[in-house]
Amino acid sequence: xxxxxxxxxxxxxxxxxxxxxxxxxxxxxxxxxxxxxxxxxxxxxxxxxxxxxxxxxxxxxxxxxxxxxxxxxxxxxxxxxxxxxxxxxxxxxxxxxxxxxxxxxxxxxxxxxxxxxxxxxxxxxxxxxxxxxxxxxxxxxxxxxxxxxxxxxxxxxxxxxxxxxxxxxxxxxxxxxxxxxxxxxxxxxxxxxxxxxxxxxxxxxxxxxxxxxxxxxxxxxxxxxxxxxxxxxxxxxxxxxxxxxxxxxxxxxxxxxxxxxxxxxxxxxxxxxxxxxxxxxxxxxxxxxxxxxxxxxxxxxxxxxxxxxxxxxxxxxxxxxxxxxxxxx
Amino acid sequence: xxxxxxxxxxxxxxxxxxxxxxxxxxxxxxxxxxxxxxxxxxxxxxxxxxxxxxxxxxxxxxxxxxxxxxxxxxxxxxxxxxxxxxxxxxxxxxxxxxxxxxxxxxxxxxxxxxxxxxxxxxxxxxxxxxxxxxxxxxxxxxxxxxxxxxxxxxxxxxxxxxxxxxxxxxxxxxxxxxxxxxxxxxxxxxxxxxxxxxxxxxxxxxxxxxxxxxxxxxxxxxxxxxxxxxxxxxxxxxxxxxxxxxxxxxxxxxxxxxxxxxxxxxxxxxxxxxxxxx
Numbered sequence: 001x002x003x004x005x006x007x008x009x010x011x012x013x014x015x016x017x018x019x020x021x022x023x024x025x026x027x028x029x030x031x032x033x034x035x036x037x038x039x040x041x042x043x044x045x046x047x048x049x050x051x052x053x054x055x056x057x058x059x060x061x062x063x064x065x066x067x068x069x070x071x072x073x074x075x076x077x078x079x080x081x082x083x084x085x086x087x088x089x090x091x092x093x094x095x096x097x098x099x100x101x102x103x104x105x106x107x108x109x110x111x112x113x114x115x116x117x118x119x120x121x122x123x124x125x126x127x128x129x130x131x132x133x134x135x136x137x138x139x140x141x142x143x144x145x146x147x148x149x150x151x152x153x154x155x156x157x158x159x160x161x162x163x164x165x166x167x168x169x170x171x172x173x174x175x176x177x178x179x180x181x182x183x184x185x186x187x188x189x190x191x192x193x194x195x196x197x198x199x200x201x202x203x204x205x206x207x208x209x210x211x212x213x214x215x216x217x218x219x220x221x222x223x224x225x226x227x228x229x230x231x232x233x234x235x236x237x238x239x240x241x242x243x244x245x246x247x248x249x250x251x252x253x254x255x256x257x258x259x260x261x262x263x264x265x266x267x268x269x270x271x272x273x274x275x276x277x278x279x280x281x282x283x284x285x286x287x288x289x290x291x292x293x294x295x296x297x298x299x300x301x302x303x304x305x306x307x308x309x310x311x312x313x314x315x316x317x318x319x320x321x322x323x324x325x326x327x328x329x
Numbered sequence: 330x331x332x333x334x335x336x337x338x339x340x341x342x343x344x345x346x347x348x349x350x351x352x353x354x355x356x357x358x359x360x361x362x363x364x365x366x367x368x369x370x371x372x373x374x375x376x377x378x379x380x381x382x383x384x385x386x387x388x389x390x391x392x393x394x395x396x397x398x399x400x401x402x403x404x405x406x407x408x409x410x411x412x413x414x415x416x417x418x419x420x421x422x423x424x425x426x427x428x429x430x431x432x433x434x435x436x437x438x439x440x441x442x443x444x445x446x447x448x449x450x451x452x453x454x455x456x457x458x459x460x461x462x463x464x465x466x467x468x469x470x471x472x473x474x475x476x477x478x479x480x481x482x483x484x485x486x487x488x489x490x491x492x493x494x495x496x497x498x499x500x501x502x503x504x505x506x507x508x509x510x511x512x513x514x515x516x517x518x519x520x521x522x523x524x525x526x527x528x529x530x531x532x533x534x535x536x537x538x539x540x541x542x543x544x545x546x547x548x549x550x551x552x553x554x555x556x557x558x559x560x561x562x563x564x565x566x567x568x569x570x571x572x573x574x575x576x577x578x579x580x581x582x583x584x585x586x587x588x589x590x591x592x593x594x595x596x597x598x599x600x601x602x603x604x605x606x607x
Contacts, residue, residue: 038434048482052438237602288569289603
């Protein structure tokens with residue numbers, strides 16, 4: 001439930017703004033200059049704001065589509081990401097957004113047309129090469145779809161640009177907008193999955209793992225390419241049993257040949273983000289575990305990391321061929 | 330744990346109902362500005378009129394109280410509004426300094442049980458009410474300064490409408506007695522908001538608490554400043570993993586110096602499996 005909406009003056013008359021405002025007639029409407037005035041001040045507390053996040057309707061300036069970090073990809077050589085939103089309705093304790101932003105408000109950039117121009121520009125430079133565009137890096141791609149209309153706007157563009165691939169990264173089961181249209185071959189609906197025990201403990205407000213698997217089944221049956229993202233893998237005293245069970249559940253119900261890609265990444269945070277998050281959640285065991293700083297980020301100590309990843313990789317290789325299995329370094 | 334609650338109020342007639350409500354008495358040691366206090370952590374400073382006075386009073390109160398971070402801060406006072414009836418309480422969701430044009434956006438993460446509005450802080454009393462905002466003279470100065478000392482969710486400005494376009498047109502003035510009565514009628518709401526803010530502030534202040542074992546360890550071994558930071562982090566990690574048990578200093582008696590204490594604590598923590606059932 002959105003009770004407060006901040007509206008950048010410049011996009012106050014944008015048709016998408018008007019449509020979204022109609023969805024929340026009782027919300028307080030507050031005009032602001034640039035969204036950063038509300039979102040960026042340092043003396044804010046993400047954890048407190050998560051109790052009642054507001055919505056900020058804004059215009060995205062500058063570079064709207066960015067290259068992904070090295071090592072991030074699902075088989076393509078050219079990988080980009082773009083974020084029509086910042087922040088998410090879910091409350092995953094491991095999420096790096098808590099350490100990246102001071103504010104838990106949802107920022108929605110309403111100038112989708114400008115994002116589309118940026119996609120056009122990048123894909124137009126190399127029309128004969130496959131280019132991967134990842135959505136859902138700074139938000140969940142589908143969780144707020146009824147409000148944003150993101151899928152409805154962007155999928156037709158991808159449908160007409162077959163060398164431009166779209167990954168929709170999500171934990172949401174709001175798949176109606178996908179089911180009501182024909183699948184397109186260059187879109188991958190990628191679900192983040194964790195063992196039920198991990199999801200229950202660390203993925204607050206998300207659909208259960210079981211509901212996510214069911215949504216994947218439905219999408220597969222409808223002809224959509226799906227991706228599985230076991231990221232972040234969380235180390236805990238029963239990790240072998242829990243991840244083995246998860247993989248077994250997932251692959252016994254899905255059709256492996258119709259799975260576009262599977263990726264695996266262990267829990268990690270940038271050092272600054274880790275420090276910020278531990279200040280927000282000083283009593284959280286997840287951040288007190290056997291971690292170390294390495295190459296600008298905090299992750300599990302090397303022997304544990306190796307054990308965790310090699311176990312999960314080996315288990316996954318029982319179900320998926322190597323060429324569709326990707327490890328996030 | 331006592332959560333500090335700081336009120337910044339422009340004039341005595343606005344302050345009196347709060348002084349009565351919270352049982353405050355004057356702090357005789359404060360000479361520059363009148364500060365009222367009770368044993369429950371509530372402090373109130375009477376700032377005088379205007380944004381600069383509010384800045385100074387907010388800073389003064391912060392310094393006088395030992396520069397505690399993440400206290401609850403509230404500015405309470407009267408304001409004018411074009412439409413709201415006299416006596417209506419409103420909470421600021423945007424505060425603008427009319428002189429500079431700069432705005433602040435207090436995040437309201439609780440149900441305030443009153444309307445929320447834009448508040449514009451002006452240098453001289455507003456009579457024409459050109460927008461739907463409430464007009465006052467202190468909120469911007471108060472907020473600008475308080476935001477340096479606490480988290481934005483804990484800083485709020487509550488205004489009680491004392492003047493409207495109609496009243497201004499008929500040149501009715503706000504008497505001290507009226508200001509007192511207007512605030513008095515809203516002390517229940519103010520108390521309610523304060524309680525909600527205290528609940529929000531509690532986990533923030535708790536994280537600043539030093540575990541008692543920390544001081545005892547400093548007495549037993551010599552830690553450099555850098556090692557003290559490491560020790561704090563290790564103790565915080567330990568509390569997160571094993572909240573149910575206390576650390577025994579005796580179990581570290583074989584450690585000859587601070588470095589070996591840190592190493593031993595780290596070693597023990599790394600060996601503790603992460604349990605999901607906490």
